[in-house]
Amino acid sequence: MEAERSKEEIQAETTKRKTAEEGIEKDDKSTEEIKESSTDNLEETESDQDEDSQVYGPPELPPMPWFGMDIGGTLSKLVYFEPTDTSETEQETVTNIRRYLTNNLAYGEHGHRDGDKMLENVTIKQRSGRIHFIRFPTSQMHAFIDLSKEKGMAHTVSTVCATGGGAYKFEKDIYRELNMKLYKFDELDSLISGLRFIAENNREEIYYWQDPLNEEKAHKEIYDFKDPYPYMLVNIGSGVSILAVKSPTEHVRVSGTSLGGGTFLGLSRLLTGCTTFEEALTLAAHGDNKNVDKLVKDIYGGDYERFCLPGDIVASSFGQMSFNEKLASVKKEDLARATLMMITNNIGSIARLCCRGEGIDRVIFVGNFLRINTIAMKSLANAMEFWSGGAMKALFCEHEGYFGAVGCLLELMKTH
Structure with missing residues (x-):
């Protein structure tokens, strides 16, 4: 793994890179180009890495704060990486967002942070921190956008990594209201890499x-x-x-x-x-599903021994609802x-x-x-x-x- 650089070297390299890229539109940069740029130093670091390991983070990391989003059909999930090794410059940028996200378990009427799931002592490349886990109903996406706008995220966050169908459905709304670019990734690839990462960082996962x-x-x-x-x-x-x-x-x-x-x-x-x-x-x-479902014993009077089917397993879901007396007495x-x-x-x-x-x-x-x-x-x-x-x-x-x-x-x- 490459040697750890000083904060001064990182800042100097960042300034140099920004100057060289002056005049280039950020929005023209595709996800594939970002992926390619993240592998620029691959050859020089590859020999130092175990071939079965994954190293997360390019040599020059994107600016804080870091968010990942999975916008599903029913529920949207948001993860926030809170750095514990911030520089003074970063501290000024992330203080308000950090304070709001980490000091609350509820956001508006529908957003919730699962405090018991927070992961401590997580390292993404050379950055240390903790991961917070937040969820809200996808039906409340526009309320989430309004709340994000109210809390100033439009001024401090320019890029969010997103997956799920909603990353396409709400992309224009998020960009229009928050000036925030969504970089979209395949949800199944993201699912597997996320599982692997968390399992490696939590032995009780x-x-x-x-x-x-x-x-x-x-x-x-x-x-x-x-x-x-x-x-x-x-x-x-x-x-x-x-x-x-x-x-x-x-x-x-x-x-x-x-x-x-x-x-x-x-x-x-x-x-x-x-x-x-x-x-x-x-x-x-x-509730008791036996008041609604038809079981094997309701048909055979007991177990179906020939095929080793116990009498108390379901033979027909909602099968009892075909009888008027059962239908009249069923509870919600x-x-x-x-x-x-x-x-x-x-x-x-x-x-x-x-x-x-x-x-x-x-x-x-x-x-x-x-x-x-x-x-x-x-x-x-x-x-x-x-x-x-x-x-x-x-x-x-x-x-x-x-x-x-x-x-x-x-x-x-x-x-x-």
Whole structure:
């Protein structure tokens, strides 16, 4: 790795570079050009790097503050890298943003910072700091833009790395209102690189549920992710994408489904009248899907022994709703629970089939559908273990929905 330079050398080189580039329009610089410029010093540093490692950050880093954004169909995720080694010049630039973002857990009516997820002692190239994790509903994007404008981000931030469909949908709005350029990166590439980076910086990131259906004994166990490849990655957002990850640079999307977190919230709102994801989960936690679903024992009177199907597993989601007496007595809590189980069971079944087809016995479930959603996680954990005869465990992550935002920030500054 190249020798660490003094602050004076960095400032002198920055001034020299800015002078040489005078008159060139910043907006004409494409993402590909930025990627190419970040590899200028590759040959001289490559021999000093372990070939399996990733070094994040070009020799001359972009100015602070650094943000990465993943604008999904339902939820937008924002990560902020707060430097702990700022110079006096940088301190003047980032003080107001730092104070506002780090002194609050809520921003306006809809923005929230997940303080318990903050990552300390993170190094991106030669810069040390911590990463903050912020989320807000994508439906509130224009409120987010107004708040950013009010807090002066238009004057201190010129570039944000972004991924997700909303990076295209809202690009013109963000540029017009905040004079902020979005550098867009592929969301699946960003997802995988973000997962790898956070797992390397947090040894307790990956875990599984032990005894998931036992209310007294169920608990998390840390999973050793030192030698992860290959693994199946199931990203549950508004919809679901399933990726076979063979190495740090080799992955392919093998399947997916349109029935994801957006489906759960949409159906829950229709069936129960709830308005938020959190409210839907609260209802589900107090419901019983057996009052809504038709089970194997409802059809066979018990287990279906020939195919080893226990009597208490779901044979038909919402199958009981075809009977008037059941329909008349059903509660909204039961409907929310049945909706959650239907979505979760479908995702688990597809994931298991993908693992079998690809010959992979390790699967990680990520995405904001799993945030505070222990019911879904325990159900997935039980399903993976049962249908694999104990050979597979469903793995989960502490920063389940933020990998895309972290990854696209790293993509801008990554050299190999």
